[in-house]
Amino acid sequence: MTEIDVLVLGGGPAGTWAALKAAATGASVTLADKGFCGSSGATAAAGTGIWYVRPEAELREKAMASREALGGYLADREWMTRVLDETFDRVNELAEAGRYPFPVSPDGTSLRTGVQGPEYMKRQRLRVQRAGVTILDHSPALELLRTADGAVAGARLHRLADGTRVDIAARAVVLATGGCAFLSKTLGCNVNTGDGALMAVEAGAELSGMEFSNAYAIAPEFTSVTKTAYYGFATFYLGNGEVLRGASSKGGRSVIARTLLSEPVFCTLDQADEAQRRAMRVGQPNFFLTFDRLGIDPFTDRFPITLLLEGTVRGTGGVRVAGADCSTGVPGLYVAGDVATRELICGGFTGGGSHNAAWAMSSGSWAGAGAARYALRQGNSAGDRKRFGAGEIGLRPTGQIDAGLSHGEIVAAVQREVLPYEKNYLRHGDRLRPALAALDDVWFAAREGLAHAGADPSKVRSAAAMTAHARWMYTAALARTESRGMARREEFPDQDPAQHHRLLTGGLDEIWTAPEPVFLAGTELVSA
CATH class of the missing domain: 3.90.700.10 (Succinate dehydrogenase/fumarate reductase flavoprotein, catalytic domain)
Incomplete structure (x- = not known):
């Protein structure tokens, strides 16, 4: 099996920036997209603002302070500063190297606070191709590949064109698969079913901010x-x-x-x-x-x-970032964009398109460069490692296969619990608890008997990922017994100073939560 240096999963803004910065180090890079890189996903479907602020002290202070209270004071000033700096440089790179046609004001100033998604992503695809990156379109990832020592070392893909599976051996993997919108029909988000977060947790990663998902x-x-x-x-x-x-x-x-x-x-x-x-x-x-x-x-x-x-596409929860290079704490695994938590710059309140666009550029750049550095340190001997599929639900049933259980039924069951406003938006423990119990039943039925025989395995895994997401976010929502940021509880309408912490979440069959003090919440800016 030929091994590459870096495999990027996801072809939106975060994935394309990751691929560009990994390739710039001299690493060999492959990018695999669930859809068609350059035209699938939320950004490619429309215009978006960008958190682009000139490096002037007063402007930067105003930009950072603007959402701190809304986010429940869970954001981190050091990370916000880093993102503002990186975004400023990457947008300027897009204008110069990418030749993006930003509009010009009457006084001749280039206006760089937003992009048209279709034009932006078309140029990103071209830039990635010119950087020598191999692009695999219509190739959703089914699971990560791990080595005996627990490191992530590639992924198993499903090629939609012919239904075949392809194992890509890589020294490092960047997950840039987006958030989870539960197939709600929100614009551009049918590819955003939370697959990356499920794969990350199966590999041993943790989540943060999953209560900020409504x-x-x-x-x-x-x-x-x-x-x-x-x-x-x-x-x-x-x-x-x-x-x-x-x-x-x-x-x-x-x-x-x-x-x-x-x-x-x-x-x-x-x-x-x-x-x-x-x-x-x-x-x-x-x-x-x-x-x-x-x-x-x-x-x-x-x-x-x-x-x-819009779930965690517009919300702020996702895979916990453990290092300045967007490493996850799992060797060889990096995250970027909406699959990663945005609490570090938004706290508990959505940053909308503007902050998310800046995070995608910044985290994608850091994750790509970090993954390449990690990969190049491994040396050629890494290619001899044996790899094992880390995926579980929908791939390796724990019991007798239920031939009557389909991915469509799983999706419908999850949507019944997460789409209604009275359950997910207007949250109350008396409605959250029975909804979570119903989702637990769906999970364990799927865990035991859901298989993909005769079905598209990527759709089966997406249904499993949506189920996992729903359970993570409702478990976290019940654990935060206050109203902070987007996480509003009708029976706890006030903010509780004792809960001024981020909330970690993890697990598959048994889900756990744990408070993480803001000043210790993974903000040590140390590269893995």
């Missing part, structure tokens, strides 16, 4: 477009034409969620002036496509809205 985005009822910034210009209405009070204020999404439990909610973007309307159409052209096709003017007409779960 991000819901406003979307027109007739589309999957979840670009929520424009709703800052909205007025929300009940079906009888009355203004929905409180929907446009802080916490307004909760008001919308409660109302949607019993009746429709409508919206008009009538607070935007003419100049803002023109700018909105330029900034997010795909936001308006369906409106235009249906003959709806969203600035004057009322249209029905819904809320779509």
Whole structure:
């Protein structure tokens, strides 16, 4: 089996930056994407802001302070500074080496605080190819490969084109597979089913911030477009034409969620002036496509809205980062982008597209370079190591296979517990506990009898990953008996100073949680 230096799993922003920075060291690099690198995933589907701030003390201070309170003071200033520095450099690299056509202001200043996703990712794919990276499209990873000493040393892929399995031996692996949106139909997120987090935990990694996983985005009822910034210009209405009070204020999404439990909610973007309307159409052209096709003017007409779960794609929870190079504590395994926790820069409140885009650039760059350094230290003898599949549920049933248990049934069962607003968004222990019990039943039934005979094994594993994610996030939500950041509990509406800590989560059959003081929470900036 030929061994490469670095295998990157995932072809979005984090994965492509990881591949670029790994290849820049001289390492041999392969990137495998569940979809088509450059066009799949949340970023490729739309425009996004970027947390790009000029290196001026006042501007940087304002940028870091802006979300600290919202995030429950769980973020880390040293990590925020690092991300701001790295993002500034990487965006400038994108403009110069990547020749990205950033817009220019009337005074000639290049405006670099956002990108159009399709153009950005098209250029990233081209850059990765020119760097000599091998790209394997439509090749989802089923499981990581481990050695006898517990190091991660490659992955087993499923090639969708012909249904074959391919083992890729690598000295280091970067997981950049994205978060988990539970197949909720949110824009660009059908590939985001949490596969990377499941593989990481199977290999021995820990999670952090899984209680901050209940991000819901406003979307027109007739589309999957979840670009929520424009709703800052909205007025929300009940079906009888009355203004929905409180929907446009802080916490307004909760008001919308409660109302949607019993009746429709409508919206008009009538607070935007003419100049803002023109700018909105330029900034997010795909936001308006369906409106235009249906003959709806969203600035004057009322249209029905819904809320779509974005989970850990827009939330902040994910695999715990153990080092400055985004290592995980498992030898040979690195994480980047939404599969990794973003608490270090956002705390317990979503950073939206802007912070997530900056994190993808920064963590991807660090993880790729860190994985390459680790790989090159291993030497040629590493290729002789025996490798074993680390995957469990959906690949190696523990009991008699249940021929009647399908991945589709697993997905439907998980969605019944995580999509409803009254369970996941408007959280209360009396609803969380029975939901978690139902998810436990799904997990153990799948653990014992779910197999992929006659089915796409990648879909089976995605169903397993969604089940794992749901159990991790509800276990963590029950453990945080307060309201901090996005983790709101109706029976514990206040913030508890005694719970000013991050919350680690781990395990598969038996899930555990443990508090981790913020000042000790993996922020030692030491490269593995």
